[in-house]
Amino acid sequence: MSEQRMPLTIQGLKGLDGGLQLQQGEITVLMGPNGAGKTRFMEIVAGMRPVEEWQITYGQEKLWVQANGNSRKRRRNSAALLAYSYACQAPEEQLFARSVAAELDYVLQAYALPEAAKEQRIDDALRAVGWDRSWLQRDPYQMSGGERRRAALACMFAVPASWLLLDEPTAGLDAAGHALLAEQLNQCKAGGQGVLLISHDSDWALALADSILLMRSDGRMLPCNRDEILANPGLLEQSGMTIPDWLIIVHEMWKRGVPSDEVWDPAKLAAAMRRLGIPMTKPKAFEVVEYQSRSISESEGTQAPDRLHSASQKRRSPLTAFDPRSVWLAYILLTTGMFMQRTWSGVAWSALLAALAVAAARIPLRRWRGPILALGMFAIILSFMAGLVEKQTGGSFWSWASFLDSLLTLSRPWLAMLIGLGLPLVITPLRLRRSLEQLFSYRGRVPLWGQKIILTITLLLRFIPVLLSEWERFSRISIARGKVTRRSWRGAAGRLRDTSIPFMLALFRLGEHVANALESRGVGKRGYPETRITELWQRRDSILIASCLVLSAFLWWWSIIS
Amino acid sequence: MRKPILSEPLELSDLSIYGSSEDSKRIIGPISLTVAQGEWLNLVGVNGSGKTTLARLLAGLTMEGAAGEWSRGFAGDMPSPYVMQQPEAQLFGETPREEVHFALEWLGVSAQEIAPRADRILQETGLLSLTDCTWDQLSGGQRQLAAVAAAAAGEAPLIVFDEATSMLDDRSSRRVQQLARSLHGKGTAVVWVTQRLHELEPSARVIAMLGGGIQYDGRVREFLYGDESRDPAAGTAPCERCGLRLPYLAALGVELKRLDRDESPSPVTVDEWRRVLNLL
Structure with a gap:
C-alpha cells in the first residue's frame, strides 16, 4: 500500500525554520496543554482547515493546490487527502450508516479498490479491533459506546492510507481496548504506515512513541524524543504541562541506572529494578494523609486568559461596560440622525460617524462579513434596477439620478446595521432575558x-x-x-x-x-x-447618551442646512 | 421545600433503572448504596458500565423507569448540582460572572445578596481576574472552573462531578479537583465520577461499576492491588476485573509484588512511591 515513501512535511511553522518532517514507519505523539491547539493542528494537517502560511505535503503531493485557471483560489488535492486516514475525538459520533458494512463501504469508496483487495482490507480492519465478519451487519446505533468506538476505529484502519491521524483514540476505552489499539498501531508502523497521535494517556502513548512533538500554549512546536523527556521531564513543564506522577518515578529509576528502553513497560521496569537491586522499604501500612485543603491562589493557572496563537484574539469591546439601556438609546439616537440625511454629504458624515463608532466600540465586523456584503450587494443591485426602470417612463436608457437616489436611501439602513452589530456584544442572552422580564413584569413578578x-x-x-x-x-x-x-x-x-x-x-x-x-x-x-435590578445607570452611561445626543443634533442640523 | 435531615445518609436499596423501549431492558441495578453526609465517593467504570446513570440518580435528576427504594437523606429534595464533561452544554451565561449570577438567581437568593456572593465564589475559585471574559477567551479548563463555580454557588450538601476532568490536561484537571476538595473540606459530600484512576487517593472510597451493577465498593488501594493481607498475588485486582486499565504506577506495583512475593501494602501516590524507594 505504501511502496513509495510519503513523508509528511509541514513548512512554515513558527520557530521551526527547517520545517517539520514526520517519517513513515514511526509513531509520532503530539503532546501539549489544553488550548494549545493540538486538535486544530491535526485538522490543518488533514486539510480540514485552510491555513495560508503552512505548506503541507504528503510525499510529493501538496495538500492544497491552485484551482484551475484561478491563481488565488486553492482547492484540496485529492491525492493528498487519500494519503491519510483520520479518527477525530470521539470518532463514533461520526458514524451515520445503519450497518458496519455500509460504514466501511463509505470510507473505502474513494479508493476504488478491486473487490478482492477491498474484502481483504475489511477483514484486516475487523481483526484490528478484535472482531470478525459477523459484526458486519450489526447496527452501530444498537451498540454500546465501546463497541461503537471499535466500529469507528475499524473504519480508520480499513482505509489503505500511508498515514494514520488519531485524536484521543483511547478516551473512555477499556483496558482491553487500550492493549488492542497499541498492538494494532505497532503493526501499522511495522507495515510502513506513519502514525500521528494525540493522547491524554501519557503512559500509554509514550510507550508507543518513536518521536514526540511538544506543542506549547503559544503554538510553537518542539520536536524531540521520549529519551529526552525521560532525561529531562522539565521539558513538559516548559511547554505548559505538568509532569505526570509516573514519569517522576520513572525518571528517578532512570537516574539510578535503569536503561531508557526498559522504563516504558512497567513489567520491564520492575524486572530491571530487581536486576539492579534497587531497594524498597515497604511499611506495614501507609498512614492516611488527610488532604490539605488550602486556599487556591490566583497564580495557579488562571491568572490570564490562555492566548490562542491563531492571532485572532479578540479584544473586549468597551461597550460591555455600559448599561444595555444606554447603549440602546445611543443606537436609536445615532440612527435617527442618520435616517434624516437627504444628501450625499449627510451620508458621508453618517459613514464617518459609523466608522468611528465601529472603531471605538471594537465591533468585530469580520464575524458578520457575509450579511454585510450580501446586504451591500443587494442595495447596489436594487439601485441598479431602479436606474433601469426609468427607461420605460422617461425614454432614456439609464438614469443616474434614480440610481443614486435609491443608493442614497438604501445606504442609510446599511450604515445603521453596521453600528447595530455592536448591540449583541452588550446585550447577551441572559441580559436580554432580564430586560424582557423587567419589561413584562407586573409588581416585580413575571x-x-x-x-x-x-x-x-x-x-x-x-x-x-x-x-x-x-x-x-x-x-x-x-x-x-x-x-x-x-x-x-x-x-x-x-x-x-x-x-x-x-x-x-x-x-x-x-x-x-x-x-x-x-x-x-x-x-x-x-x-x-x-426579577432583579442588576444594571445600574452610571455616569459613563449619561456621558454616552449626551455625546450621542450632540452627534445626532449635528446630523439633524446638517440635514436641514444642506 | 423540606429541610434536609442532616444526619441521615443518602440511601439506595435494591434500585434498578429500566429502559423505555418495549423490551424494557434493565440498564442498571439492582443497586444498594449508602452515601454519608460529607463523604467523598469515587465512581469508576468503563464506558457503558452504567456509572453515568448512577451518578445522575445520586444527583437526584429525573429518572424514567426507576424501581426500588431510595431516600435522599442529607442531600434534600432538590436535585444536586451536577457538573458534566462538556462545559459547552452547562454554561448559560456568556461570562463567569453572568454564569454565577444565573445560578444564584435560581437558588432564590435575594437580589441585593447576589453580587457580593458571586464575587466571593469567583474569588474562591480563582476566577476573579477572568470574571468578565467571554467563553471564547477562556481555555477549556477555565470554562470548566466556571461551571464548578456555578455549581458551588448554592453551597449544596452534595455535588456530583461526572467526568468533569476527562477533557482536561493534568494541570487544569488538578485545579478542578482542588476546587472539589476545598468544597469537600467545607462539608459538602462529593460524588466524583472519573476515568483517571491515577487521580484517586489511596484511602478514599471507590465504587466500580460493571455491566450496570456494583462490582467493587471499598478503598482505592485494595481496588488497585487486591486485598493484600489476605491473598497476595492471587487472582486479579478488582480494577482489572472491571476492565479498567491499571495506571502505570499501579501496574509497576503489581509487577514488583509478583517478583518479591510480599504481602505488605503497595504504594499508590507519588509521595508513597518516593518513600518506598527512599527518594526523599
Whole structure:
C-alpha cells in the first residue's frame, strides 16, 4: 500500500525554520496543554482547515493546490487527502450508516479498490479491533459506546492510507481496548504506515512513541524524543504541562541506572529494578494523609486568559461596560440622525460617524462579513434596477439620478446595521432575558409561563453558536472521511448527509445535557427567581447618551442646512 | 421545600433503572448504596458500565423507569448540582460572572445578596481576574472552573462531578479537583465520577461499576492491588476485573509484588512511591 515513501512535511511553522518532517514507519505523539491547539493542528494537517502560511505535503503531493485557471483560489488535492486516514475525538459520533458494512463501504469508496483487495482490507480492519465478519451487519446505533468506538476505529484502519491521524483514540476505552489499539498501531508502523497521535494517556502513548512533538500554549512546536523527556521531564513543564506522577518515578529509576528502553513497560521496569537491586522499604501500612485543603491562589493557572496563537484574539469591546439601556438609546439616537440625511454629504458624515463608532466600540465586523456584503450587494443591485426602470417612463436608457437616489436611501439602513452589530456584544442572552422580564413584569413578578417562554428564547440564542460550531465540526470531518474535493451535486448531497445525521444525534445529546444541567440548577423545580435590578445607570452611561445626543443634533442640523 | 435531615445518609436499596423501549431492558441495578453526609465517593467504570446513570440518580435528576427504594437523606429534595464533561452544554451565561449570577438567581437568593456572593465564589475559585471574559477567551479548563463555580454557588450538601476532568490536561484537571476538595473540606459530600484512576487517593472510597451493577465498593488501594493481607498475588485486582486499565504506577506495583512475593501494602501516590524507594 505504501511502496513509495510519503513523508509528511509541514513548512512554515513558527520557530521551526527547517520545517517539520514526520517519517513513515514511526509513531509520532503530539503532546501539549489544553488550548494549545493540538486538535486544530491535526485538522490543518488533514486539510480540514485552510491555513495560508503552512505548506503541507504528503510525499510529493501538496495538500492544497491552485484551482484551475484561478491563481488565488486553492482547492484540496485529492491525492493528498487519500494519503491519510483520520479518527477525530470521539470518532463514533461520526458514524451515520445503519450497518458496519455500509460504514466501511463509505470510507473505502474513494479508493476504488478491486473487490478482492477491498474484502481483504475489511477483514484486516475487523481483526484490528478484535472482531470478525459477523459484526458486519450489526447496527452501530444498537451498540454500546465501546463497541461503537471499535466500529469507528475499524473504519480508520480499513482505509489503505500511508498515514494514520488519531485524536484521543483511547478516551473512555477499556483496558482491553487500550492493549488492542497499541498492538494494532505497532503493526501499522511495522507495515510502513506513519502514525500521528494525540493522547491524554501519557503512559500509554509514550510507550508507543518513536518521536514526540511538544506543542506549547503559544503554538510553537518542539520536536524531540521520549529519551529526552525521560532525561529531562522539565521539558513538559516548559511547554505548559505538568509532569505526570509516573514519569517522576520513572525518571528517578532512570537516574539510578535503569536503561531508557526498559522504563516504558512497567513489567520491564520492575524486572530491571530487581536486576539492579534497587531497594524498597515497604511499611506495614501507609498512614492516611488527610488532604490539605488550602486556599487556591490566583497564580495557579488562571491568572490570564490562555492566548490562542491563531492571532485572532479578540479584544473586549468597551461597550460591555455600559448599561444595555444606554447603549440602546445611543443606537436609536445615532440612527435617527442618520435616517434624516437627504444628501450625499449627510451620508458621508453618517459613514464617518459609523466608522468611528465601529472603531471605538471594537465591533468585530469580520464575524458578520457575509450579511454585510450580501446586504451591500443587494442595495447596489436594487439601485441598479431602479436606474433601469426609468427607461420605460422617461425614454432614456439609464438614469443616474434614480440610481443614486435609491443608493442614497438604501445606504442609510446599511450604515445603521453596521453600528447595530455592536448591540449583541452588550446585550447577551441572559441580559436580554432580564430586560424582557423587567419589561413584562407586573409588581416585580413575571408569571411562570412567561418566564418559561423568555428562558427558552434566550437559551436558544445562547446555544446558536454552540450548534453552529458543532455543524462546522461535523462538516469538516466529513471532508476527511469522504475525501470529496470537487464541487458537484452528488458530492454536496453526500456531504450534507454525513454532516447532518451526526449533527442531529449530537443535537439530541446536547439537549439532554442542557436539560440535566438546568434541572440540577433547580430551574423549573424551584419557584421562579426574583426579577432583579442588576444594571445600574452610571455616569459613563449619561456621558454616552449626551455625546450621542450632540452627534445626532449635528446630523439633524446638517440635514436641514444642506 | 423540606429541610434536609442532616444526619441521615443518602440511601439506595435494591434500585434498578429500566429502559423505555418495549423490551424494557434493565440498564442498571439492582443497586444498594449508602452515601454519608460529607463523604467523598469515587465512581469508576468503563464506558457503558452504567456509572453515568448512577451518578445522575445520586444527583437526584429525573429518572424514567426507576424501581426500588431510595431516600435522599442529607442531600434534600432538590436535585444536586451536577457538573458534566462538556462545559459547552452547562454554561448559560456568556461570562463567569453572568454564569454565577444565573445560578444564584435560581437558588432564590435575594437580589441585593447576589453580587457580593458571586464575587466571593469567583474569588474562591480563582476566577476573579477572568470574571468578565467571554467563553471564547477562556481555555477549556477555565470554562470548566466556571461551571464548578456555578455549581458551588448554592453551597449544596452534595455535588456530583461526572467526568468533569476527562477533557482536561493534568494541570487544569488538578485545579478542578482542588476546587472539589476545598468544597469537600467545607462539608459538602462529593460524588466524583472519573476515568483517571491515577487521580484517586489511596484511602478514599471507590465504587466500580460493571455491566450496570456494583462490582467493587471499598478503598482505592485494595481496588488497585487486591486485598493484600489476605491473598497476595492471587487472582486479579478488582480494577482489572472491571476492565479498567491499571495506571502505570499501579501496574509497576503489581509487577514488583509478583517478583518479591510480599504481602505488605503497595504504594499508590507519588509521595508513597518516593518513600518506598527512599527518594526523599
